[in-house]
Amino acid sequence: MSQPRRTRSTLPKAGLAVAAIAVLAAGWYFWSKRGAADEAGGYRTETVQRGDIRVAISATGTLSAITTVTVGSQISGQVTDILVDFNSPVKKGEVLARIDPSTYQAQLEQGNAQIANAQAQLRQAQASLHNATLDFERKQSLSAQKLIARSDYDLSRAALDQARAQVNAAQAQIRQQTASLKNTQVNIDRAVIRSPVDGVVLTRKIEPGQTVAASFSAPELFTIAEDLSKMKIELAVDESDIGQVRTGQVVGFSADAFPDRRFKGVVEQVRLAATTNNNVVTYPVVVTVDNSDGTLLPGLTVNAEIEVSKREGVLRIGNAALRFKPAEGSPLAELQVQGAPAGGTGGNGANRGPGMGEDLQALAGSLDLNPQQKVAFDTALEEMQKRQAERMAQAQTQQGASGQQQGGNRLFGGGGMRMGGGSGGANPAMLAQMRARMRDRLNQQFGAFVSTLDDAQRGKWNAGLEAQLSAKRVQAYRLVGGKPQPVMLKVGASDGSSTEISGRDIKEGDLIISGERSAAEGK
Structure with missing residues (x-):
């Protein structure tokens, strides 16, 4: 009796143990979610991933x-036979259908009779010509001896010319009747509809016994x-x-x-x-x-x-991170990319943002430069970076003196400014002018380097430089240790949900802010 009592006493203890484990698991889940939310600092994020971008x-x-061929009829008549149907494979020259040729056969017989009549007239004209020739020869001899009147000689000569003309007319009539006969024979041949190509019959638009009329246009049969x-x-x-x-x-x-x-x-x-x-x-x-x-x-x-x-x-990221724009008054709105001018682009050119030097170095690396060309490029790049640093320092000094921080935030802090590629809020004409100024400045600064390139290298450099100038750049916000940092990203291909990105210090696994959590989400 004691053994059943021990079994009943262990069941509640097992249930309590399972419940305790469930409570601990739930507590760990909510604690980990809260910890992740705390790490994100109240922001929604997208993770930088490495993968493929397919644009379609x-x-x-x-x-x-x-090639589709429409087979028609060049003659009119009643269809007597149809030898193919839908989907029938056919060869070039194969008979598809026949049209009653009775009318044209009658015309053929009539033409043969007309040719025979013309040939008889020709023989008659040739006989008359022979007789006129003999008569003219006799009178020509007598006229030379002054034995006949001159008028008789002239009459015989006219009769000869007339006989020759009758022969020519008969021969022309034969040729005319022969041509008409050939036309009739062609029409008889056209009564047999043949395939002009090897292929498959897609449509058949006639039925046996149907009459086709080709008076004004060729009717479509197949x-x-x-x-x-x-x-x-x-x-x-x-x-x-x-x-x-x-x-x-x-x-x-x-x-x-x-x-x-x-x-x-x-x-x-x-x-x-x-x-x-x-x-x-x-x-x-x-x-x-x-x-x-x-x-x-x-x-x-x-x-x-x-x-x-x-x-x-x-490297790719969800498009939400590139569309994100901080709310007015948000701490993010006060952040901007380090070294970016705050008061406007001025003569510096927005395209010369962070990473431009790295892009030019990558472009030069693809040209297979010789040592002389490498020295020329390094010199030009160093000079460009030196002048850029001087302009940025001057712009920051002017910003501190004039207090134009707000203007800088509008240009670089909103996340929606696509540098070099245009955006919905940017003036396209202004961006085109900025690109033109930047192009002229780069051509001037790298002119000595470009002069050392051959034609193939120069073409590749110009194409790559133009691609850099027209590339889209956008400011985003990266979470580092739970704190947001502004970062300038160069935007590449997009498949509608994800976009290729590149930029200084951007790597796989980085968290890019895509939104700010509300108070309810924080809880």
């Missing part, structure tokens, strides 16, 4: 054969796709995206008919024939597709993505 443009289009092993898609790309589309770019697409498959194509042509529909301008982009297995069908609507660029293994 979405568009819709329709699949079709690369549509033949020349080769369905290769197909094309005509995509309608919006004007805002067409500037990024290039020949040779990879296109991935899907069709509702095959929801579990993903197909690929290549941009073959970007056509200039723009189309405007409801004030929306689109450009046709032709994509070629390999359809060797015959899966894809003409006429399918596809949803395509044109891969504009793909960046692999880059």
Whole structure:
């Protein structure tokens, strides 16, 4: 009897132990969440990660054969035979249909009779010519002997010319009747409708016994796709995206008919024939597709993505961190990137923010410079950084004297100023002027270095320099030890949710502020 009592006494103790463990786990969970929130200092954050950025443009289009031939009839008549149907494979020259040729066969017989009549008239004219020739020769001899009157000689000569003209007329009539006969024979041949290419019949628009009329235009009888092993898609790309589309770019697409498959194509042509529909301008982009297995069908609507660029293994961050702007009066609004001028850009140029020297060094490193060129670059870079430091020091002195901190915060502290790339709140004309001034200044400072480059190096330098000037830069806020620090980021490719970034001291795992927590969230 004692053993059952011990079993009943251990059950409540086990339950209390489980409950105690659950309480401890819950307490640890809330403590860790609170600790993480405390570490974030009341901010929502995005973590800098390393990964791939794929930029793609979405568009819709329709699949079709690369070459589609419409087969018509050049003659009128009743269709007597149809030898192919939908989806029938055909070879070049194969008979597709026949039209009743009775009318043209009657015309052919009539033409043969007319030719025979013309040939008889020719023989008669040739006989008359022979007789006129003999008569003229006799009278010519007699006229030379003064045995006949001159008038008789002239009459015989006119009769000879008339006989020759009748022969020529008969010969011309034969040629005319022969040409008419050939035309009739062509029409008889056209009564047999043949395929002009190797392919597959897509449509058939006639039935046996139907009468076709080709009086004003050739009626369409069949549509033949020349080769369905290769197909094309005509995509309608919006004007805002067409500037990024290039020949040779990879296109991935899907069709509702095959929801579990993903197909690929290549941009073959970007056509200039723009189309405007409801004030929306689109450009046709032709994509070629390999359809060797015959899966894809003409006429399918596809949803395509044109891969504009793909960046692999880059630092990226959620777009919320780049859109963040501190509220007015927030401590973050008083922060700005160290060394950035506070009162405005002036002659310094906003593009020469932190990291510009590193970018130029990376660009020079890709040019395979010789020792002389490296010395010239290092000298120019050192001079640029020296002048930059002097201007920043002067700007900070002027800022302290005039108290223009507020203006500096508006320019560099809001997080929304995209330096060099423009932004919604920036004046595009002003940014263009800033880039132009910066371009002139860099060309002047690095002129001696550029003169040492060959043509290939100079082209790569100019292209890279232009890319640096037009690059987008934005101020963000990084959490270091729970405290926010302003940081200038250079923005690269974006897939709509994440964006490639780079900047001084930015590394994988950094926390970038994307928002400020409310009082309720802090609790």
